[in-house]
Amino acid sequence: MKRGLIAATGVAALLVSVAACGSDDGDDNKSGADGFKGQTLTVWAMDGSTPDKWTEDVKAAFEKKTGAKLKIEIQTWNGIQPKVTTALSESNPPDVLEIGNTQTPAYARTGGLADLTDLKESIGATWTKSLNESAVFEGKQYAAPWFAVNxxxxxxxxxxxxxxxxxxxxxxxxxxxxxxxxxxxxxxxxxxxxxxxxxxxxxxxxxxxxxxxxxxxxxxxxxxxxxxxxxxxxxxxxxxxxxxxxxxxxxxxxxxxxxxxxxxxxxxxxxxxxxxxxxxxxxxxxxxxxxxxxxxxxxxxxxxxFLGGSNLAIAEGSDKKELAKEFLKIALSDKFESQLASEGGVIPNKESLQTALKGNPAAEAGAPAISQGGTxxxxxxxxxxxxxxxxxxxxxxxxxxxxxxxxxxxxxxxxxxxxxxxxx
Known part of the structure; x- marks a missing residue:
């Protein structure tokens, strides 16, 4: 999301019924319910981006699906860029981070973000093109589009x-x-x-x-x-x-x-x-x-x-990348993206989900321009x-x-x- 100008808007995410995905990465080579039992996934989200009901529902879906615990730590926009830069360079970074769409290339260039090309292939076929552009750096997918406002x-x-x-x-x-x-x-x-x-x-x-x-x-x-x-x-x-x-x-x-x-x-x-x-x-x-x-x-x-908004990324230094991808599959699913649009009045990452904005006149006015937008x-x-x-x-x-x-x-x-x- 682009600085404090839009940090006050709420957000949401999507569906719960997504198949678990296995991995080749050591301890993450687990799948199915309770496959990640005993682990805790840490997510950094920005102040105003996670409505209480969304947080409650996503946490329940994630913990039921994986057997792991979800820890969402709320950050403030003021001073967030140096804080994220430092965190990504350390040995124990947060596993998942909300990052401003226009800030994504800088974090990707440092090598701090994991390549999510496989995730794009599995769940991102219909992500709105204008929203996904900021999540791509030098031809690789380093984040996933979460929401936008305009x-x-x-x-x-x-x-x-x-x-x-x-x-x-x-x-x-x-x-x-x-x-x-x-x-x-x-x-x-x-x-x-x-x-x-x-x-x-x-x-x-x-x-x-x-x-x-x-x-x-x-x-x-x-x-x-x-x-x-x-x-x-x-x-x-x-x-x-x-x-x-x-x-x-x-x-x-x-x-x-x-x-x-x-x-x-x-x-x-x-x-x-x-x-x-x-x-x-x-x-x-x-x-x-x-x-x-x-x-x-x-x-x-x-x-x-101009499309202000946020992407979700996985830290390259995380030792729970596969578990983090399970979180993204839930948080970016149609169910919770629609909940985001309905509760927070932000634009979801798929044009097909914009019907969830009905009844919010400001968001309904913003949605038609999304495909013509950019950063x-x-x-x-x-x-x-x-x-x-x-x-x-x-x-x-x-x-x-x-x-x-x-x-x-x-x-x-x-x-x-x-x-x-x-x-x-």
């Missing part, structure tokens, strides 16, 4: 009604037309869009098929000057033209949901859970909140979105780029303040390349 349009139904808008837009052009109507017919700010909502912009680059980095020789370098990136920024600039938000701030400064809570904003683009933040700030706003999928260029294809560049070097001050945010503000795409890209290119070379 941004949607959260709008004020009262303001839209005052503007005479009866339907939610199905294309980007229709969305801009709706924002223009709100601007002309109401006193509301059509949309709250600060200049540095970087993850929304990343989604737009996914939608324009832009790559933020490119390979030169054996090094990754900035590709920010690519015209496709410029096209994504032009789209962002059009959204921002309907907003009074500061051009040099992100969506957390101030919290965009708290701005929306004042009831004077037509919409904002954010995570579904941000609606709860708005309601906490102003309970009266709850009855006015609606959701819809971020529309793309055509009605049949939603906008590209930041899945290279170990990328993490350094996003360290504050993120040069891409600097680029965005520069464009919004009048610089050309090419000028703005050039102004941050050296800093991006320095970070990509890890010479900080």
């Amino acid at each position: 941004r949607v349009v959260i709008y004020n139904k009262k303001i839209w009604a005052e503007a005479g808008l009866k339907d939610t837009p199905k294309t980007r052009t229709e969305f801009f037309q709706a924002l223009d109507t709100i601007e002309k017919k109401t006193d509301a700010e059509p949309i709250y869009m600060p200049g540095q909502n970087w993850y929304f912009f990343d989604g737009l680059t996914i939608g324009t098929d832009a790559n933020l980095v490119k390979k030169e020789g054996d090094k990754w370098v900035s590709n920010l000057a690519d015209p496709k990136v410029g096209k994504a920024m032009d789209i962002y600039k059009q959204y921002q033209s309907f907003s009074k938000a500061p051009k040099n701030k992100d969506e957390a400064t101030p919290q965009q949901a708290e701005v929306f809570a004042k009831g004077k904003t037509g919409a904002f683009i954010g995570m579904g859970w941000e609606a709860a933040t708005a309601i906490k700030a102003n309970p009266e706003i709850e009855k006015e909140i609606g959701y819809f999928t971020i529309p793309g260029e055509t009605a049949d294809k939603p906008e590209g979105v 930041t560049p899945l290279i170990p070097e990328w993490a350094a780029v996003e360290n504050a001050p993120n040069p891409i945010k600097t680029y965005m503000t520069a464009v919004l303040n009048g610089k050309s795409h090419a000028e703005a890209a050039k102004s941050v290119e050296d800093e991006m390349n320095k970070r990509l070379s890890q010479e900080q």
